[in-house]
Amino acid sequence: MNINAPRGTADILPKESQKWQYVENKIKGICETYHFDEIRTPLFEHTEVFARGVGESTDIVQKEMYTFLDRGGRSLTLRPEGTAAVTRAFVQNKLFGDPNQPVKLYYFMQMFRYERPQHGRMRQLNQFGVEVMGSEDPAVDAEVIDLAMTVYRELGLSSLKLVINSLGDKESRKNYRDALIKHFTPHKEELCKDCQSRLEQNPLRILDCKVDREHPAMKTAPSILEYLNDESKEYFEQVKAYLDVMGIEYVVDPNLVRGLDYYNHTAFEIMSEAEGFGAITTLAGGGRYNGLVEQLGGPNTPGMGFGMGMERLLLALEAENVEIPLDDQLDCYLVAMGENVKKEAVRIVHELRKNGIQVDQDYQGRKFKAQFKAADRYKAKFVLVLGEDELKNRVVNVKNMATGEQTEVPLDQLVTTMKENLLGGVGHE
Template identity: 60%
Template sequence: MISIPRGTQDILPQDTPKWRYVEAKLNEIAAAYNYKEIRTPMFESTDLFARGVGDSTDIVQKEMYTFKDKSDRSMTLRPEGTAAVVRSYIENKMHGDANQPIKLYYTGPMFRYERKQKGRYRQFVQFGVEAIGAENPAIDAEVLHMLYHIYSSFGLKSLKLVINSIGDIDSRKEYKDALVEHFTPYIGAFCQDCQNRLHKNPMRILDCKVDKDQPSVASAPKITDYLNDYSKNYYNEVKKYLDRLGIPYMEDASLVRGLDYYTHTAFEMMSEAEGFGAITTLCGGGRYNGLLEMLDGPSETGIGFALSIERLLLALEAEGIELETDERLDLFIVTMPETMNDAVKLIADLRVQGVRADMDYLDRKMKAQMKQADRLNAKYTFVLGGNELETGTVKLKEMTSGDVTDVKLEEIALYLKERA
């Protein structure tokens, strides 16, 4: 037997209604903020992610699914969404659009070769947003408000929004120099990855899962001590907007994002629900100033976030929240051998009129067909026999109450819609 690849999952019919419900709500919220959907390829040039995500990151170093195509070009299944969206923004010259900033959202599978953990898969589905073309604390606050709106709209309560500023490029350069000086005497005790990061991207040492308990990590300089005046003012304005919007947040000077392109506002949304798991992060994001130029684009800035739908569903489960999905069948038609031909035509006409309907295809007895209607959770059922065809009227049974109503065949769809 061929088994499913490790780190992936089948989303079975009993679970897909929850996925559709979540995706529909995410699309609805994005539209309320005037974000437009974008769909990018599932694979891109490897160079896009090496440059856009950062060749010193774990994603590029360890987690990407990379392959050679038939023309010997290196391609990679997308490990995240931002780089691809920015590539499309540049390639399609969206910076020339009269409506600025460009506000986009996406939903789709991403791929990372990482250790399988609760709520984390090697193929996972991300919903993300990107607002490109405005460096303004107000749009940072808009993105954070949307993030908080999303999770609270599902009824989640055990949420913690953590924010920080990692400054502009000038602030980060001074901070990186301070980190190199701080970690150099201790670096021999760190993992090989951190040793490699010391001069390439020392901020990644602060984010290392292996060495997080090293004493020198706790005593490392904080980025907030190295922010220049512009970065401090920008961060303070973001916080003022969050306060005005009534969004609760915590500041964490040690919060750094794992991708090289982040500047200024960085944030994570976490779940504090009991039983959610050791990894509490639901979502992360931040501002990226310079990413477009790294990808040969214009000097524009952006901000965005990406959330895992798998982990959103896990958080709902941890808080005991049931999604109100209505997947009930409108109608089940009980047939007889002599009426099968008419039943096939009737059910086809009803489906065209928007009725969710099914019937028996296994020549089961009437009693077995009624049990099937129960198993399918049908709202209504009726028997289509010779008498019903002759009179043009069926006895439509409401399955919950047992009430029976005479309804003409040509009026069934209207009757059901009026009672939907």
Template identity: 60%
Template sequence: MTIQIPRGTYDVLPEDAFKWQKIEETAREVCALFNYKEIRTPIFESTDLFQRGVGDTTDIVQKEMYTFKDRGDRDLTLRPEGTASVVRAYVGHKLFGLPSQPQKLYYIGPMFRYERPQAGRNRQFTQFGAEALGSADPSIDAEVIALAMTFYRKIGLKKLKLVLNSLGDPESRAAHREALIAHFKPSIGEFCADCQKRLEKNPLRILDCKADHNHPLMATAPSIIDYLNDASRDYFAKVKVILDEMGIEYELDPTLVRGLDYYNHTTFEIMGASQGAITTLMGGGRYNGLVSELGGPETPGIGFALSIERLLLALEVEAVSLDTDRSLDCFVVAIGEKAEQKAPVLLNQLRLAGLHADKDYMERKVKGQFKQADRDKAKFVVVIGDEELDAQKAVVKNMADGVQEEVAFTLLTNYIKEKI
């Protein structure tokens, strides 16, 4: 019986792995430009981390987490997002005490959510995210947004739309919270069970409900913009001014609340093309209370996370081809038993010199070996047989123009590197 792959997961085969490598390479290059350093956290964490960090009123915590008990009867969860883990590491390793602040970090890795699989949404998916912890400067908000936009532009996307909002400081959010409760409470019985539970705990989550998004009260709900105090308005204004001066275009959307409980002040999403429609490629925002919620000192933070799967779909829609050179520098063709023994040694020398090289391992005839070289898109073919071994030379064929030259074994690596 053939074992099937779990629903909501997928295999990345070699033909597509090059695309993933290019995307991850670009992410690392852009993060280096912005002086963000990589952090790697465990794939599973204490369940409490996500209940406290993501928020127990979110769909993620209530419905989507892969949670299990280990042999020590501890509750563990496959990470559904990256920010909580990064902040847990920031607190646990006392990175807030280092002289270099803010701590600017990024991660790339798999996340897990139990939800209905569809295009761009899987139960195992890969996120690239960046976090800046330790600064309350509005310019760091603009920097994080600029990093995300730079990454998308560098990878080749053009149909992008940046959407901004502010959730304000705790005082502003408290005032908005009371207004939301007063707005929804008289008719809360018309909403889903989840929204009824959220009314008192976190009414902002009602605005993010997928089941009731068409309810008339959604369109008339109080806007957070109307409840921002002077400090919050001033902060948001500074972020917008910096983005304007950077030349980064954006649209304001007062309904943008994001799906996690830890956001305040700046929130943002970047939209892109997807099969003829516009979809959210990534989202992020400021989370000034998260570090203290997870046991650290009061520390401001801001970050984003994006789905590589959704990025691949957007690249496909925009017909963007990633520049992935999958060709070999050279392919060794061996003719005869002695040459077969020499080929692995010669191949190893080429590889140690930094050349991408391979040979036949299927006992193919000469014609078959050349066909394999073509399939591997080899730039040069190195041919060795009895005569070449006696002369300590190889015949090197340039596959682009068909020109052949004899080259001494001792000069072979330098010859190919110079030609390339």
């Protein structure tokens, strides 16, 4: 019997979980500063949401989705990415009718992709992302990129590279698509099977192929920037101008196309340049997706967003030796000894917790010395000692573990005393 975690998944144990909580709370604070609100969507959607939203020709839809039939014969899919799911929720709940536009959303989601597990790339992965729906302003594109860069900077990363490109509007993208078909058709038989099918379905995806990346035709492929119409060029120039104003450095890469069908205009990726980070350097990616809301049954609504892998973020912090501040000290540990003491110990712990003070006690029936050792392992700031004599005298012996100082505190003053000594008069929030 195999009871290990399935391949491509991992347990996040308590010490690691503390790091996740710190990073997530930091990101939430940044999102609040940028006036984004959290959205939570179901773990699975009707398969059509991703087939239509992400694109039939993408690797995600063709190869990577966990799809199953429910008992009613309906095809459902564990979400492989967040944008289509958020867009479905936007349409279904008529958020396009909200008087406050654009709608600015962020999410933390678990995603599922059936692919070969690699360092920092799992089959069950965690992602932070944002979506802005309801504005065609290029300043939104710059704001979304700025938010992503701010997350990394605020967490302490410095070895970063921002790459941007424009995929143009529908007209520009169609002209570029025709040019790519014309360019790659003579080399069709030399390309991998995936790219042979992409040539007709979505030739932009050929540029993103990992198998054919060294093919000579890749190096001579036309650039999207050569096919941008005047409106698309102006849009891209405005995005770059806003990034310049904010002092955000970037590199324009004409080959950056992103892997999903719904992108147009701005596309971007943020990469780690930290030494030893690994071959897969992309930390986050996103772009503008005008047209996606209509594909899922909503009105004409422009959108812009990105997805950021949480596992890869934590690996990048590790690669740059960024220490995540963790408070692993316990405020109080109650050492209780004696047959008649247990009830009072339970009451004391309950009262302290009600007042926001972090406290724990022994549940193993250990001796006095072993309980003190447990307090040391928990790095308790204070040890509260309650024995038969203390109970008789209605006091608790309070020991400051940093100084060794011990004080007898009346039971009815314990909460007040611990608040003053520990927390400056207030409890843990």
